Amino acid sequence: MRKSGILLPVSSIPSKYGIGTFSKHAYEFVDFLEKAGQAYWQILPLGPTGYGDSPYQSFSTFAGNPYYIDLEALVEEGWITTKDCETCDFVTDEMYVDYEKIYQSRFVILKKAYEKSEIAQRKEFQEFKKESRHWLPDYALYMTIKNSFQGISWIEWDEDIKLRKPSAMKFYKETYEKEVEFYEFQQFLFAKQWFALKEYANGKGIRIIGDIPIYVAFDSADTWANPELFQLDDSCTPIGVAGCPPDAFSATGQLWGNPLYRWEYHQKTEYEWWMRRIGYCYELYDVVRIDHFRGFDEYYSIPYGDPTAEFGEWRKGPGYDVFKVMKEKLGNKAVIAEDLGFLTPSVIELVKKTGYPGMKILQFAFDSREESDYLPHNYTKNSVVYTGTHDNDTTVGWYASFNKKDKDFAKRYLNIRKKRDVHWEFIRAALASVADTAIIPIQDYLGLGSEARINTPSTLGDNWKWRLLPGQLDDELAEEIRRFTKLYGRI
Template sequence: MILDSHSQKKSLGVLVHPTSLPGGSYCGTFGNGLKNWINLLSDNKIFTWQFLPLTPTDNLGSPYSSPSSFALNPWFLDVNELKSNGYIEDSIQLEEIRLNGLNINTINFQIADNLSKLIGDMLLRNWDSQKSSTKKEFFIWLENNKWVNDFSIFTVLKEEFNLMPWWAWPQEFREKEQSKLDLWSKENENKLLIKKLIQWHLHRQWLEIKKFAKNRDVKLIGDIPFYISRDSVDVWSNKSLFSISKSGDLIYQSGVPPDYFSSNGQLWGTPVYEWSEHIRTEFYWWIERFKRQFELVDIVRLDHFRALAGYWRVDGKAKNAIDGKWLKSPGKELLESLRKHLDLKDLPIIAEDLGVITDDVNKLRNDFNLPGMKILQFAFDGDKENPYLPQNIKDDNCVVYTGTHDNSTTISWWANLDEKLKEKIINKYKFSNNPAWNLIELGMQTNSKLFVAPIQDILSLDDSSRINKPGTTSYNWTWKYSKPLNKIEPYLRHFGSLGESYYRTNIL
């Protein structure tokens, strides 16, 4: 994807995950709340919305460690749409949950799960009374989405075995013995149907959101983690594609080597890919994965893009990432295959190329005209050649951010800066009394064709609103905007107006 370098105008976007937006009982859902959000963006000439993976989360709420790279998160089911279209009936329980949700200012994972289970039971209870045309549409969707069956089996088995990882299941299920699974599936037909119905309704509701966004000229930017959780249906169903034994033991795992910030490197615990098998299967799994994403969004950010050029492989039993090895990935072949099967000249992919990036990574990104990322919070280390300094961003085929979901908000970032460094920045860039908006304006002034700011920076919030702090496991992924959506409108109006003054009203 080339962000058009011949247009005078540039583009503007906001980064916020649907869970953080008002609209549902406990978090944002695929309903009118998101349509109102899209209207706010479009009305203020903000034509790009970026969010995190829409997949189910792990038990800590992380969408980057999902049990499926194809499924959607059940928390997003919109109850009002289901009721108004007769898929479920109203109930006292639903109303109690709605009222309780109004009093909770953060996302409670357990309650969100319980609500999803209640909705699933109601969908099953009302299934027999649905119109034949509805059932036909559902079964056609199942036929065209083969991943749903394995996902449903995997999630019901997880529940049956008390959420234990799949490698701790009885052998016949761990090793996916088809005759045993067929018999078990017949015995658990209703439980499996619930999972399938939930995914169909999520898919249906989200496509309505996507259609609405298209009509309002708002482009959707999704997100794909590079590696897949070991405890996922992807790995369980496709063991040969991952560096994992039949019993589930890691043979080789992913990570990054030691650097200035970490003497032991980072060990991620996800299996690396068996690239020879991906080549043999002509990247079928990757192609299906990207096809699914482009069904849901317009553009995808690929996390840890550098691993498409080369990756750090560590022994599966290692306790740190010190003794790893750099190995080459077939990134060029994969991207060429994607381009061919998706029938696209330019792939609508943003390459997350942050950190220490080598020439082979830059070459791969440039060969496929993929925009990279620039983070302004990383710019001010005293190095005049720092590639994130606004004046050093020469290539317009990139996306500039104040920060991302992994960074402090700009207000807290600024509060923790050395006072002498603050003084230098103030003198150089004429900062005033609001560092978040100062950095936002710097981003708008850059040469990049797309500038994106997290909603927390637009609202000038501190780290109490931060959605993720890497390296920690508590209090992440829980923040939501607890006021009515119309309270955001003045900030978006100012954001869009400022963008207009810097010619950032283009539609990607």
């Protein structure tokens, strides 16, 4: 069935206090999606972010970002006051998240709420801890110890706790018992608020598309607590790390630095950790987009310590085996395979064998030198089309910087007659295509330029910051989106 949706990170919702949250504004966005005739809300990974603020480099693959906790709900609980919130400095510019200010103020307020809550006495908190026992204790302890070492990576901790010696584990659990509980409290609030929002969205006929990065961050509770899952030596130092080789966009490749999986170990355990991870994703989301799908076929291994990605090598991944086990243990789940970039015959075969829809990005289509699989007339029904993703510039920003020859091709193909129509003609092409699903970033519906870009890969400092301003989404826009959606049979 033909459907469409909108891509908007939670952080970009125009909530109070500096960053998007699970606030009334998030519920209003769900209402907007319903008015606009949409079936999906696509978001980015929900995990707690660290250096660089990237949701793809999280301190945990299971935990949620405490920044997304709605502070106004805590005011209603009586745990904090509006004055507590307003006396904190959250914002430099309403259009962009100031992560440094958020970091310095958010935990102060959440700590006040924790101290007032007497949360340990609540039955629902104890039930949450029990349900989350496979990841929560390690995450809460990891964050607590990390704070005690002024935020340095766990690989630089004292040897006894770095290697999780029983005596050291006992010492930190007992010494920092209240701090550990504070991190558990944050996760309790995150889960309670997110699942309430998801239930509201599902009740309106909106399904959530979430994102699972193939890799976890090295500086994470996952790696510290489960070193056997990764290619680490006896001192827990990585042997090889993830990235991409040099290409036309990067002369030295991309050095991501994530630890690589010890796939033989995962296979022996019937991918137990992966099944737990993916299974939890289907509690958080209705559809899961698997980032860097190619890595299951072959992964690029870069020697640890190399300053660039130039001297890595491709190695064989688990292939279809992990998805075979997934289907056996979890059933047939809705998946989107992020199959972008250079695809070898074996990757194409893997995507085909799984039956999962791949991705088509319109911005990749208009290279006038060659026929492109990203041109709409080459799509198959079993695919998901985007004008662009969180890693692309907005359509208006991208078009403005386009070279003349390729721009002329796009003008002819999309019948662009006026500059102000650019984003609508791209949207029209996506919605009119045969792809079963079309996802449009909200910036493209608003016709915003490069100032609204979410992320520029391989850069630091200006990413993951853009936010909607109050009032930018209105009934008139919802109705216009609905007309387009209905015109192309997606309602």
